Amino acid sequence: MDLHHLQPPFIGRTTMEDTQRTSTTPTETVKQNQRLVFAVNGERFELSTVDPSTTLLQFLRSQTRFKSVKLGCGEGGCGACNVLLSKFDSTLKQVEDYTVSSCLTLLCSVNGCSITTTEGLGSSKDGFHSIHQRFAGFHASQCGFCTPGMCVSLFSALVNAEKTHRPEAPLGVSKLTASEAEKAISGNLCRCTGYRPIADVCKSFSADVDMEDLGINSFWKKGKSSDAKLQKLPFYDSKQICTYPEFLKNEDNPPPLLKYQKRSWYSPLAMEDLRSLLESISAESDVMVKLVAGNTGIGYYKEVEHYDKFIDLRFIPELSTIKRVESHLEVGATVTISKLILALKEETNDDSCSEGVMVFKKIASHLEKIASESIRNLASLGGNLVMAQKGFPSDIATVLLAVKSKVAVMTGIEKEFLTLEEFLARPALDSRSVLLSVHVPFLKSTKNGYLDKSNTKLVFETHRASPRPLGNALAYLNASFLADVSTCDNGVVINSIQLALGSFGIKHAVRASTVENYLVGKMLTFGLLYEALKLMRAAVSPEDGTSHPTYRSSLAVSFLFEFLLPLVDAGASNISGCINESTYNSPRVTFDHGERTQLLSSAKQVVESSHEHYPVGEPIIKSGAAIQASGEAVFVDDIPSPLNCLHGAFIYSTKPLAWVKGVKSKSEKDLHAVVSFRDIPKGGVNIGAKTFFGPEPLFADDLTQCSGQRIAFAVADTQKNADVAADTAIVDYDIKDLEPPILTVEQAVEKSSFFEVPSFLYPSHIGDFSKGMAEADHHIHSAEIKLGSQYYFYMETQTALAVPDEDNCMVVYSSIQVPEFAQSVIAQCLNIPENNVRVITRRVGGGFGGKAIKAMPVAAACALAAHKLRRPVRTYLNRKTDMILAGGRHPMKINYTVGFKSNGKITALHLDILLNAGMAPDISPIMPWNMVGALKKYDWGAFSFDIKVCKTNHSSKSAMRGPGEVQATYIAEAVIEHVAAVLLIDVGSVRETNFHTFDSLRLFYGNDSAGEPLEYTLPTIWTKLMRSSNFADRVEKVKKFNQSNKWRKKGISQVPILHEVSLRATPGRVSILRDGSIVVEVGGVELGQGLWTKVKQMAAYCLSEVRCDGDDALLEKIRVIQADTLSMVQGGFTAGSTTSEASCEAIRLCCKVLVERLTPLKEKLQDQAGSVNWDFLILQANFQSVNLSASSYFVPEFTSMRYINYGAAVTEVEVNLLTGETKILQSDIIYDCGQSMNPAVDLGQIEGAFVQGIGFFMLEEYLTNSDGLVIVDGTWTYKIPTIDTIPNQLNVEILNSGHHKKRVLSSKSSGEPPLLLAVSVHCATRSAIKEARNQLRSWKGLDDGPESLIQLDVPATMPVVKTLCGLDNVEFYLQSLLPGS
Ligand SMILES: Cc1cc2nc3c(=O)[nH]c(=O)nc-3n(C[C@H](O)[C@H](O)[C@H](O)COP(=O)(O)OP(=O)(O)OC[C@H]3O[C@@H](n4cnc5c(N)ncnc54)[C@H](O)[C@@H]3O)c2cc1C
């Protein structure tokens, strides 16, 4: 299908002012260069009035029907907005295709381009593209918010692979390699799936994939041959889509000059034009000018200034070409990083000088780690260096500094050449000065300059330490080292050396000249290296306020060590003349450079489907997956704005406790109102959220109670204007007569500031703690640990649309997990009855608990503003505001006292836990219950605790996937690890010693939760996993590895989890329409967790009990519809992992009634006609007035509402002792889903939760400043897992544990518990660190045995791990080699 043929190009114009299209030809109305012409999915767009600051994303989402382009971050960090941009080179007659982040691309810069979004690939109407079908079939789309961007990234990789000169791929497959396929989505974030299935989709297109490596899917069953599998995959036709429509090729389309009100967009075509333009502008004072290349800089600077003039530099030939001039590469400033990489690689084909080639190759490889491909395709070299000069932590500046690059700069008519070093040291360029080009020298060793010997060599290395190995994360420190060295009989001499370092909390990249000077002319020895490292540590001194300063300096030391040690080694082994690539790979110096050729090796999924309740038990495709991929799925912000719709943005407090004396907005632009608590109608309540434990105000009244508290809602004509108004608002605070805020749990204790926990929710102690302590051989007293928070990072931020309806009613579309509670809150706030408020939720772009309580105020604020202004009001929170307001997981402080026997059996545990709950109760009072539920995973003997829920001046903390349980799991493992460390025994044996027997399980959890003995599957899981993961063998291998590797250590750990859940009452309704199609409504909301899919399966299974002919087709007849609070009451919470099964049970009850009503008629008809099909039966039922709609309210019985989930994981990691990086080599999981209702859905939950857990344990730091204001507020600083940080191999087995009488069709939940399994990654890391520390102790000459305990913080980020491995481990190592040590 060629979409562009299906949709003939039309000529029209769309303006930002009015979106109507006319059929006039452009030349009739506007001058040719005063228009913007481009295509989107084959449709022609022509605009003559464009606000130059408009991004492509803003245009697509607000002015076209192509809403698949999602706003996930607005700063280039998530890939949700990726589109394919295609350009036609009329000289070469070639189309260039590449992905770009549409949130950063300015609309004016796409003149003459064609844009393809996922809608352009196919649709439900025209037929899905094989990419869409495979996303659905490999179960690679859960909430679906990231999926359109993923599809585009993959599509781009496929399109470009076809352009390579590789041999033709077989029919139906692409030329893409499996390794490229995985990397295609390395810049895209997904918070739901854990990436493994997405990687499978990508790899399924590549010619070199081993079909056996592809995971569970709906295309084939086990045992098919590779060829048969290929045949089953939806066919890929590389020629199907034409990315650049013919009509655009024929347009005379010069770069535009556009005016919009006072603003203009210029596209000078020659240096002369640019010069005179700048000259003329210089005469105008107060004119804000922006030179533009790729415009990715706004992703970092988030400039709110409104520029008057935009000058696009990309059409000036001198600025956009790359020339090889004898001794250097002259690169125009607007050349993109992607093009530069290609050029550097091309140069590597020239092997006339292997050293220059090597340097270029390494520079190219370093540049490949900058941002993501969709950024590198836009980002220019010049833009990067100009930003570097302003203080941006650039990689390019560092890399080019070491090779002594030069730059050409134009100021007025002056043109000057500067070294990069001089350029960086100057004040930032003003907007009238232009960086023209960069000269990168093609290097050769200076043989004659120093030692006239043929064994002189250039050595060059670049380094960067960042949380994501493939890029898409700024470096903690980057480095680039170049040395000219000679080997002689006694060793290696340094003739010259350039050591450039950057990104470590310094204004710009610098040379470590003290170290350089020290080294030049000297023979390398261990002693010299040791001294040089000392100088390096002193030279790298991050500015005040930089995070992890000592870590950053230690990285510089590590990198220099890595660079020079092989040379010392080569010298020491007297391999004269042998400095080459292999020098850096010699066995003595095996460092890890973070390169991974294959990100994910084969993963295994072991699932058993059960046919007993067909189609329940089948791994059927998630409902709506294909339309999520094709971008047709409608999320709240995709609903077209009603007429006169306004947009709101929150103004929030930046003070923890202060009087709010006034709020002023600096930007009055199109501001309609600033809504605050004062606008609450008479009789209404200032309420934004409520739970069983109390309300939270919608807005701060006169007193703000935390940083991040909502103060007001700025309402403007567009979201952009509302955001600017809110962002620039000035709040006048006063702290007169106020006590200091309570910011720590210790302060809360001091002031007895607690939330009450209802006694029925406070768990009971077990046993007698004093007695347990008395029985113990050993005691640990009051050990302290702390845990921080975690942010949800749902890909769709909080959003709602409120539309006033007749008769004082309000319809609110909300992305929420609890529509019923939002309805109640809005009614109370507006002082209207609940039946006047209709909250509708169709789908949620990821919730993880964050769209339960925290979504209510968002809906309520829109409703209040809509009520006041009598106009529809919507909001889509920007990522920063979302992160500041979200609350997130509960931070806590824990003290434990534990008594244990010499064999590791714990006899008593007492915990004192202080939870920081923030300003409002939210769900915090259930935290003790949740925590104790997961803490009881081991038989502690006697178990007592004191858990206090502290009320503080922080944003209220809320439920986040596994709330309390994940922290409790960590605490339990910390205790176990501590005991093992004290006793110096294997931690695995301590775990096993403290496993529950079934009796102790009943004692700890009670008979109802524990269920039948057979249901306690943990012991089976444990032994099964030990076998299937080859645990014992791998432990041995890890030991051997650790003995033979100095700078990398491995750790392996097997950990069990227990997670108690409970069911809640849930409503359902099943209605059969005249044509036999079926509509299902449930209380539960589809968040991506597959609730609708399971519900459909359940309805099909139960209705098939009528036993009509052909009831296999029932599944296709069922549609689950959106939650609507006026249609289905008592919908309750979608939370706690059990809403899917409760909703299924509610549907089972409805179907039972319908089956009872239909069966007599069916039997009668069958007697008459012999056979009855479903449609005929329903037709007859209508004639006979059978009631074809049944409702139910499933109320779980008290004795069966609770149960325990079991699972275990083995994880093996490798820690880099020089950088602190932890690679997760393999995770093996077994998780008991009972009889899974849909193994594909459950597998997705297990893998997705596990990876989210990796985020919690290893990566995600959700930090606040001293006022409690969240300071990591975007993708730059908050790093969720990406495809390069998940386990290289992830094997998951879903245990089909057979019959559970009290469970819904014997199934068990999968939403939250598997998140806890990620603690295995943390434990494995701790084990690897222990090895590192033992080695360090031996280097230090300490032989007092292994340490008793290593407390490893959560998250175990690179700085944390490196600190424990020894920030100075390199120096101690060298010291140990020096004579006399
Ligand atoms: C998500 C993300 C991640 C990133 N990660 C990294 C990273 O890890 N390492 C790294 O080094 N960089 C990183 N970058 C920075 C990126 O390389 C720069 O944003 C990019 O190179 C800037 O180029 P541009 O063409 O988009 O510049 P623009 O955004 O167009 O311009 C940036 C600034 O430079 C000015 N300017 C541009 N060209 C010229 C010129 N020729 N003369 C004078 N002024 C000019 C502009 O007026 C503007 O002030 C990242 C960027 C993003 C968005």
Ligand code: FES
């Ligand atoms: S929205 Fe553009 S990259 Fe995230």
Ligand code: FES
């Ligand atoms: S499916 Fe990827 S973010 Fe939800």
